[in-house]
Amino acid sequence: MHNSELAKLDVLDRQILAKLVEDGKMAYTDIAKQLFVSSGTIHVRMKKMEDLGIVKGSSLNLDYHKLGYDVTAFIGIYLDKSSAYESVTGELSQIPELVSANYTTGTYGLLCKIVCKDTNHLRQVLQDKIQKIEGVQRTETFLSLEEPIHRTVNFLEG
Numbered sequence: 001m002h003n004s005e006l007a008k009l010d011v012l013d014r015q016i017l018a019k020l021v022e023d024g025k026m027a028y029t030d031i032a033k034q035l036f037v038s039s040g041t042i043h044v045r046m047k048k049m050e051d052l053g054i055v056k057g058s059s060l061n062l063d064y065h066k067l068g069y070d071v072t073a074f075i076g077i078y079l080d081k082s083s084a085y086e087s088v089t090g091e092l093s094q095i096p097e098l099v100s101a102n103y104t105t106g107t108y109g110l111l112c113k114i115v116c117k118d119t120n121h122l123r124q125v126l127q128d129k130i131q132k133i134e135g136v137q138r139t140e141t142f143l144s145l146e147e148p149i150h151r152t153v154n155f156l157e158g
Helices: 003-007 011-022 028-035 039-051 082-092 119-130
Strands: 071-079 098-103 110-116 136-144
Touching (some): 028 039, 071 119, 082 098
Antiparallel strands (some): 071 110, 098 110
């Protein structure tokens, strides 16, 4: 968050965000009751934070394992050249197993996270999808054995 957006947040805005980070399904009326303000105030504040780009929609935190996706992997992608970044990310965005991609410094041009049903599915995604993208020079795969920490930054203490 840039300092200009941060300056536009007051204590109430931060308290609202903290409640939603704690429980993303919490109703605005419940947040209002806990913070001793009207639900209309919560709606107005949330709209302001969406307009500022601080709140970018909402999402579910899924347990992929319980849905039959037992393999999580990180794929380091070497690009032929940095100018291939946009076309490669455009192609990657069409792969449903790919859940995140980050443009990075260092060894890889991109570092992606994918979820697959099993190692055969992983091989298929790598060979038939990712490695066939024009601009991808080669890939390096890291299997995740466990994700012991998954959280949102505690911005209230920052």
